Amino acid sequence: MSPKVDAFIVKLDKWQAELSLLRSVILDMGLEEDLKWGSPCYSLEKSNLVILQGFKEYFAILFFKGVLLKDSAKVFSKPGENTQSSRQIRFTHLDDIISQEALIKAYVKEAIEVEKSGAKVTLKKIEEYAVPEEFQRALEEDEALKTAFARLTPGRQRMYLTHFAEAKQEATRIARIEKNKNRILIGKGLGDCICGLSQKMPTCDGSHKHAR
Template identity: 45%
Template sequence: MTDSTTKLDAFYDRDAPWRDELHAVRKLLQETELTEDFKWNSPCYTYDGGNLVVVWRLKDACGLGFFKGVLLTDPEGILQAPGEHSRSARVLRLTSLDQIAEHRDTIKAYIREAIEKEQAGLKVDFPKDDLDYPEELTERLEADPDLAEAFDDLTPGRRRGWILHILQAKQSKTRQSRIDKAAPKILQGKGMHDR
């Protein structure tokens, strides 16, 4: 048994909310062409090395997240952005075994479409970062060339995550504190949620 399999089994078998629903989702996913893996503390399903679907245990549902969900046609209108700043991912929230059974064919169709998009090499077209840097971050980056270089080297998503995190603070003092706490991770090339 691989380490990944052990972590997957522990995730799905955990005595926690949505256990039965998560098992049903796993069974459905195992019937597809996707490869099961464990990444970012969650079951992740890939196709030819590309991350396509992630499974989440949420407070109010279990979630089936499509990494490039914005590319899916979603004729049923069941996918939603996981957060207000989500530009690519789309999630299907599932709250019962009946709902999973009801959407079974649709989920499989969405997975087939995601595989087709992956095979075609389609990527989400992100517009140039549309967020203004907080004044405190701009000043800090101008004063610290190493930090500025490390920040520029981050992926666009990681940069965006840090900017949003800093912008959410209402007071300048708090924004500066967040920058101070972020700097070591940024210098290591990490995003806000990276360990």
């Protein structure tokens, strides 16, 4: 049990009992626990398998390679419209965990087996992603931004394009683009820490805000 996760659970205003119970279920599977992206995350030999999430209307366990699981019970939800790899099992009550503990463990066990098999998720190539009109215009008007975006890793480019495209309103898309221009210019991804370290790195414990 990670002390960082202990501290995280204690500070929760919502879903404290629920995430504590879900945490204990996951820990029974023998995975490594750490706090990543500001949430309890569980890995196998340094490969992230699942992460616990709390939202306003529900809490969830997210499987990073959920798309590769069979989902025999048909309980998976997509975190976002354009999500390719990860899948969630969502809950709204403590009793949900109690009644579905065996199912949760079965899914985690399958996730472990998938990871051990070396299976990879085939993601769309960055060229296959539509570039929102507003962002395309921003790139054409700002050569430095265009150059900086081209230098980002495909994963970082993918996250930005998805983040911008998910906004339904033009004004929201423009606002997201403006908010993230500086991050792109300095080579930061959407999920990178403002302290200069990637949130994926163990030296960043997620204890401070990561602006998006």
